[in-house]
Amino acid sequence: MSIELRNVNKRFRDGRRGENVVLEDVNLVLAKQSFTCLLGPSGCGKTTLMNLVAGFEKPSSGTVHVDGAAVRGPHPSRSVIFQDYGLFPWRSALGNVLFALEAKGERGKDARTTAMRYLDLVGLGQAAHQHPQQLSGGMRQRVALARALAVQPDMLLMDEPFAALDTFTRFRLQDELLRLWAERRPTVVFVTHDIDEAVYLAERVLVMAPNPGRITHDITIDLPRPCDRTHPLFLDARGRIFQALSLAQGDMAEYAI
Amino acid sequence: MKRAIAWRLGLGILGPALIVLLWWRVSRRYTADQFPGPLEVVAAWREILADGSLAVHLKVSLLRFFAAYLLALAAALPLGFALGWWTRSLALFDPVIQILRPISPIAWFPLAVLWFGVGNAPAIFIITLSAFFPILLSTVSAVREIPVAYLRVAANFGAKRLQLLHSVLLPAAFPAIVIGLRIATGAAWIHLVAGEMLGAQSGLGFLIVDSRNFLRTDLIVAGMLTVGILGLGLDRLVAWAERRVRLAWGLAR
Numbered sequence: 001m002s003i004e005l006r007n008v009n010k011r012f013r014d015g016r017r018g019e020n021v022v023l024e025d026v027n028l029v030l031a032k033q034s035f036t037c038l039l040g041p042s043g044c045g046k047t048t049l050m051n052l053v054a055g056f057e058k059p060s061s062g063t064v065h066v067d068g069a070a071v072r073g074p075h076p077s078r079s080v081i082f083q084d085y086g087l088f089p090w091r092s093a094l095g096n097v098l099f100a101l102e103a104k105g106e107r108g109k110d111a112r113t114t115a116m117r118y119l120d121l122v123g124l125g126q127a128a129h130q131h132p133q134q135l136s137g138g139m140r141q142r143v144a145l146a147r148a149l150a151v152q153p154d155m156l157l158m159d160e161p162f163a164a165l166d167t168f169t170r171f172r173l174q175d176e177l178l179r180l181w182a183e184r185r186p187t188v189v190f191v192t193h194d195i196d197e198a199v200y201l202a203e204r205v206l207v208m209a210p211n212p213g214r215i216t217h218d219i220t221i222d223l224p225r226p227c228d229r230t231h232p233l234f235l236d237a238r239g240r241i242f243q244a245l246s247l248a249q250g251d252m253a254e255y256a257i
Numbered sequence: 258m259k260r261a262i263a264w265r266l267g268l269g270i271l272g273p274a275l276i277v278l279l280w281w282r283v284s285r286r287y288t289a290d291q292f293p294g295p296l297e298v299v300a301a302w303r304e305i306l307a308d309g310s311l312a313v314h315l316k317v318s319l320l321r322f323f324a325a326y327l328l329a330l331a332a333a334l335p336l337g338f339a340l341g342w343w344t345r346s347l348a349l350f351d352p353v354i355q356i357l358r359p360i361s362p363i364a365w366f367p368l369a370v371l372w373f374g375v376g377n378a379p380a381i382f383i384i385t386l387s388a389f390f391p392i393l394l395s396t397v398s399a400v401r402e403i404p405v406a407y408l409r410v411a412a413n414f415g416a417k418r419l420q421l422l423h424s425v426l427l428p429a430a431f432p433a434i435v436i437g438l439r440i441a442t443g444a445a446w447i448h449l450v451a452g453e454m455l456g457a458q459s460g461l462g463f464l465i466v467d468s469r470n471f472l473r474t475d476l477i478v479a480g481m482l483t484v485g486i487l488g489l490g491l492d493r494l495v496a497w498a499e500r501r502v503r504l505a506w507g508l509a510r
Contacts, residue, residue: 056409074413086410089507090428099424103414133507151414 001067001077001154001187003030003053008062010048010213021212022048026062028206028215033185037192037202039241045213046191047159053189054080054157066155076104079148083160085140087132093119093143094128100147118146122176138169142176149180155187162197174200178226195245199237200227207244217244293475298482301475310464311483317459319487321377322449325384329441333389334434337396338426347397354393362387362448366455375456383452388445395437399430432506439495446488461487 005028014020023045030036038046051057052064055074064071066078074080087096097115101107106114119125122142132140141161148156162170178201181188192198198205199221207217221237228234277295284294293301305311340347362383369379403426411425453462461484468476 054413056412074409074415076413076415078413080409080413082406082410084406086406088407088410088425088428090431090505099410099416100414102424103411103416103420131507 002032003028003155003187003189004063004065004068005029005049005052006063006065008049008052008059008064010045010052010057011060023052023059024212024214026215030187030189030204033187034204035181035188035190035202036204036206037190037198038206038208039192039195039198039245040208041193041210041245043210043213044208045210046208048213049208050080050157050159050189050191053155054078056080076100076151077153078155078157079151079153081141081144081148081156081158081161083163085132085137085144087140087143087147089132092129092131093124093135093139093146096132096143097147097150100151104151115146115150118150119143121149121180122146136169137165138173141165141173145177145180149184152184153186155189156181158188158190160191160193163192163194170197175226177201182225195238195241196229199223199234199241200229205241207241216247217241219244290472290474293478297475298478301473301479302483305464305476305479314459314461314464314480315483315487318449318453318461321380321453321460322384322445325381325452326388326441326445328381328385329388329392329445332385333392334396337393337434338400338422338430340393341397341400341430342426354390358390358394363451366451370455377457379455380449380452380457380460380462383455384445384448387448388441391437391441391444392434395440396430396434399433399437400426402433403429428506432502435495435499435502439492439499442491442495443488446484446491450484 005026008023008026008028009021010023011019011021026049038049040046048057052059053066053071055071055078080086088099091099094112094115097118098111101111101114116125116128119128122145124139124142124146127135127139132143135143144161162173165173174197177188190198190201202221205217205219205221206215207219208214209216219237219241223231223233223237281294281296284292284297286292289297302311305314340350365383365386366379369382373379373382407425407429408421411421416425449460450462450465453460454466457463461480465477465480468474468480
């Protein structure tokens with residue numbers, strides 16, 4: 001799936017102070033099967049940008065097209081992964097994956113087999129009957145991933161999915177995400193505020209800045225995968241992004257310190 | 258742990274025992290007709306237990322209670338979901354609800370008798386009314402407080418309306434609704450006695466009114482205590498159900 005945003009503006013009413021410009025004049029084309037990270041500090045509109053592509057929100061002006069068609073609302077072909085997992089606590093891991101299949105009209109034994117296959121894919125076959133509250137954060141995000149993949153989406157939209165996880169779990173899930181991406185090649189839009197994560201995962205990093213939210217840099221990461229976090233090329237890419245971020249936030253004193 | 262439970266159990270028995278003792282001591286200063294003591298009440302209990310009238314009153318009261326409770330559920334749940342889901346409908350009807358809610362169900366007595374005559378109907382009407390508002394209000398706020406994330410997940414996977422309702426909205430709102438159900442149980446049980454004083458010819462409320470007519474104060478107190486003990490039982494039943502729901506939903510105990 002390819003994505004095209006043209007002259008996209010997003011404003012929210014902000015009480016008495018008038019309007020809050022969350023995104024200003026965003027123009028963007030993302031290729032089919034690409035892996036892109038949206039990177040920036042909080043308030044730069046990266047989640048809003050993702051929500052526009054997902055169809056959860058509509059632009060105040062401008063257009064959002066996916067595969068040439070205007071986005072009118074959310075669609076199963078564009079699966080969203082949330083930071084807080086978005087799992088239903090009253091359903092088991094299996095039940096959560098089944099929900100996605102039920103929505104497609106798949107029921108019964110076949111649906112169960114499919115759901116189990118995706119839980120196995122993320123290494124959670126053993127935990128199928130556990131409820132989310134019995135699972136660790138990393139396992140919950142795996143369930144969410146299995147649920148998103150079970151409907152065979154063409155696009156994965158991930159909103160800081162690993163931000164709440166500890167470093168080791170995050171590393172493991174990053175590797176797993178790359179493995180799944182290499183296997184199935186969905187178009188991935190991955191929102192993060194972690195520079196290392198962006199470099200490690202993405203082919204392309206879009207650096208964003210707040211007030212008003214906008215894309216300031218478009219950086220191509222050309223590293224052999226899977227990449228080595230200590231390799232000079234990795235550090236070089238990291239340095240380029242860090243520089244872009246400081247340029248983007250030149251007026252933000254706290255960032256300079 | 259075991260010791261703590263033993264202590265709590267011991268204190269839980271000691272408290273009522275002290276009150277009964279005090280009751281007994283005070284009652285001795287009056288005639289049994291004025292202020293029946295525990296012994297007279299136990300005797301009265303055994304009397305209505307033996308002649309079977311207690312069983313009849315109990316059965317009728319519980320039937321009315323459950324009928325009214327189901328009626329309140331049937332009316333308040335769908336209405337609560339609709340008002341919680343469509344924000345504009347709430348803006349439209351909320352003032353009406355807020356005006357009707359503080360009116361005690363007892364204030365509806367004259368109209369209830371006028372509309373429904375005497376017997377089962379006005380009693381059930383009063384009990385339904387008292388359970389209706391707690392269920393309605395807790396349902397409205399439960400639906401409004403469903404996390405947006407759940408709705409987004411459902412929309413993302415393309416859940417149809419029916420699936421959204423029974424697989425997301427109902428289970429997501431349920432733990433908060435159950436709290437309203439518990440309040441409604443208490444309110445309905447309290448108003449059961451009041452409702453049954455409206456010309457009903459049976460039930461625990463009738464037992465109390467009827468005993469007054471015969472100046473049987475011992476039976477009045479026996480009736481009152483029966484209402485209290487059953488109310489406690491019902492509350493424990495709903496509390497148990499509430500705990501089960503919270504456990505199944507992964508919420509804190």
